[in-house]
Amino acid sequence: MSSEMSEMGKENAILIRQGVKQPVFIENVKTKDFSSKIKYILTGEGAGTIFIIDDTTGDIHSTKSLDREQKTHYVLHAQAIDRRTNKPLEPESEFIIKVQDINDNAPKFTDGPYIVTVPEMSEMGTSVLQVTATDADDPTYGNSARVVYSILQGQPYFSVDPKTGVIRTALHNMDREAREHYSVVVQAKDMAGQVGGLSGSTTVNITLTDVNDNPPRFPQKHYQLYVPESAQVGSAVGKIKANDADAGSNADMKYTIINGDGSGMFSISTDKETREGIISLKKPLNYEKKKSYTLNIEGANTHLDFRFSHLGPFKDVTMLKIIVGDVDEPPLFSMPSYVMEVYENAKIGTVVGTVAAQDPDSTNSLVRYFIDHNTEEDRYFIIDANTGTIKTAKIFDREETPWYNITVAASEIDNLGLLSHVPVDIRILDVNDNPPELAREYDVVVCENAKPGQVIQTVSATDKDNSANGPRFHYSLDEGLSLNPNFTLRNNEDNTASILTRRRRFSRTTQDVYYLPILISDSGIPSLSSSSTLTIRVCACERDGRVRTCHAEAFLSSAGLSTGALIAILLCVIILLAIVVLFITLRRSKKEPLIISEEDVRENVVTYDDEGGGEEDTEAFDITALRNPSAAEELKYRRDVRPDVMHTPRHQPSSSLNSIDVHEFIKQRLAEADLDPSVPPYDSIQTYAYEGHRSEAGSISSLDSVTTHSDQDYNYLGDWGPEFKKLAELYGEIESERTT
Known part of the structure; x- marks a missing residue:
């Protein structure tokens, strides 16, 4: 901790050791002005709570114990101001207070306790596990966070690297069969292991896993087994076992008969559960022919580890002598096994079949039969003790049990303890008793x-x-x-x-x-x-x-309407639609009058009685009333083809009058009106007059001079004059309007 006086306006770095009793003087700040008007203030991290300043002397103290693991440093600013105006007298000074670490945190193992395995017979120095301890102290200051590892428990079997924490085997070829489990306690100590350092520990549980490093061994080199000549072929006549100190698959073995005069009479198999050799009879024994047999039996491991082949061989051999016993021979069945059939659902007492046995001895004693009730299946049948006839004792269901395997025994009447056995396999025949x-x-x-x-x-x-x-x-x-x-x-x-x-x-x-x-x-x-x-x-x-x-969208049914109500609503809607359609049809089929009123001139015939004043009289009627309003707005004008009429003199010969065909002229105009796209869309009537044939006055038509306005005298036409004049004026006005 620094005790030097700091001048205002400079930066200072101050070290404070954590854990020191409070309050602690940290620093004194002074200004060049020693007036009594000066007031010192302190701002920054922890100012007013952790650090305080005397506003008169400028002494800075800490009021609380500091912990470097929570905060490593603080930045403070001290300044001298005028007491009356609170205006700064000099620039503020910055203080960086660094908390100096002390060794107040012990190393900790975050992942312990540990469980780990290592194979037995491993080389010395084999890596087992690396443990790591952490220390919250400052690793850059002193040895507070410098950790070293050591073994508190587990020597001399294991060791630990002091710097890395790697645990290794300390002995050569550790044997699982001698000891399987070890509990190793590892300590981590800070201050590089010096006196006064803090420490923490963890436990590592180490198990040696088995390897095949032990061959099988027979407890004896010679065995003897007694087998009566009455033993059944295929039956187990004895057991033999070799011991193996290994565990699991490393102790699995297989037994074989490698030689001997009894290899053709006996066989050996391995029971995987008990690891025993089961000796069975392959052929019938006859004491009178051969009284003993010798077998050499080998027991060998099935899983070998070539790393330990030098410890082998992983097999052992023993000799077995089998003595055949002389006994009164039991009855001999006519067949080594029987296969019989019976229908399912057969009545109780139905005959299944018959077995037959005979006493092989010279006495030829009578034989008595019975079923060995060793399993539940045997209780489904009964046998006649005298005849060997097998019958059903229960109702069968082929679908539940299609086969039954029973054993029938036969003995002499005089010696019920002398038995012979025969397997009987009974197949249940199917009856159609299950529907598809x-x-x-x-x-x-x-x-x-x-x-x-x-x-x-x-x-x-x-x-x-x-x-x-x-x-x-x-x-x-x-x-x-x-x-x-x-x-x-x-x-x-x-x-x-x-x-x-x-x-x-x-x-x-x-x-x-x-x-x-x-x-x-x-x-x-x-x-x-x-x-x-x-x-x-x-x-x-x-x-x-x-x-x-697949969910029905019953939006109509949600409204609470029944099916009948829905049908009634639909019928009403259909009837209303039919009435509307009928009304529209009748309205369209009604014929409108040719002329509704004299005022409506757009869709009707314009009538007038004014005779007119000749070609120059254009005030008799408004020719624009005959035009389609829409056609007038769009300026679509119709140009009719004028008839090719010769301008004849006033006195035309009678032969030229006959050449004018007014009917053809009208047909031509009608065709032009039908094909002209600019005609009004409503109905209209075009009227043409005919002055007659062979008039002595000749033709006075102005059709050839519609563009020339001249006075024309039609009086010489007599009674036809006024009518033809109207026709000429009307046609002239129409042609003039369309051409413009």
Whole structure:
């Protein structure tokens, strides 16, 4: 901690040792001005709480104990100000107070305790595990965070590297069979292990795993076994075992007969659970022919580790002498085994078959039979003690148990303890007593947009009976119901059936689930059948057949309306639509009058009685009233083709008058009016007058001079004059209007 006086306006670095009792003087700040008006203030991290300043003397003290692990340094600013105006007298000084570390944290193992394994027989120095301890003290200051490792418990078997914490084996070829588990305590001490340092410890539990480093060993080099000549072929006559100190698969072994005169009479097998050698009889013994046999038996490990081959060989050999005992021979069965058959569901007492045995001795004693009741299966049969006839004692179910294996024993009447045994295998024959059933629960879906004849599901069936009484299966719809209008069934002749739709389209809102009873029959005699019901759900599908949803969208039913109410509403809507259509049809078929009023001149004929004042009288009527208003707005003008009429003199010969065909002229105008796209869309009438034939006054028509306004005298036409004048004026006005 510094005690030097610091001048205002400079930066200072101050070290404070953590854990010192408070308050502690840290620094004194002074200004060049020693006036009594000076006031010292302190700002920054911890100012006013952890650090305080005397506003008169400038002494800075710490009021609380500091912990470097929480905060390593503090930045403070001291300044001299005027007491009256609070204005700074000099620039502020910055103090960086660094907390100096002390050794107040012990090393800690965050992952302990540890559990680890290492193979036995490992080389000395084999790495087992690396442990790591952490120290919260400052690693850059002193030795507070410098940790060293040591073994507190576990020597001399294991060691630890003082710097890295790596645990290693300290002995060569540690033997699991001698000791398997070790508990090692490792200590981590700071201050580089010096006196006064803090420490922490952890436990490492180490287990030696087994390797195949021990060969099998027979406890004895010679064994002797007594086997009576009455022993059954295939029966176990003795056991032998070699010991192995290893564990698990490293102790597995196999027994073999390597030589001896009894290798053809006996066999040996290995019991994997007990690791024993089971000696069985391969052929019948006869004391009168051979009284003893010798076997050399080898026991060898099946899993070898070549790293330890130098410890082998991993096998051992012993000699077994088998002595054949002379006994009164039991009855001898006519066959080494029997196979019999009986139908399931046969009545109790049904004869299954007969076994026969005879006494091989010269006395030829009578034989008595019985069944060895060693298992539950033996209680399903009884045997006649005198004849050897086997009968049923219970009802059989082939589907539950298709085979029974019993053992029949035979003995002489005079010596019931002298037995011979024979295996009897009884096969239960099948009877058609199980109807076929659907192979599984089917989730059948039909799309709303289904088409007639579309396959929606293929079903199959199973039968517990065998193939003779099961397939082929026949599928049909339940005949007790009426013809199904929605679905049908098709036999595929391969023990399956397909469900097909019979109509087009289904509606979830109308019916979302259908039930289809199916009758399935087998091929047994007599045939059995069963009925199963398929549940078919109606679903909305995509065009490619993928199911989109199967929930009915009953938006109408949610409103609380019944089906009858919905039908009534639909009928009312249909009737209203029919009335509207009929009304519109009658309105369109009604004929409108040719002329509604004299004022409506757009869609009707304009009538007038003014004779007119000749070609120059254009005030008799408004020619624009004859035009279509829309055509006038769009400036679409019609240009009629003028008739090619010769301008004739006042006195025209009679032959030229005959050449004028007024009927053709009118037809030509009518055709032009029909083909002209600019004519009004409403009906109109064009009127043409005819002055007659062979008039001596000749033609006075102004059709050839519609663009020339001249006075024309029509009086010489007599009675035809006024009418023809009107026609000429009307035509002239129309032609003038269209050409402009």
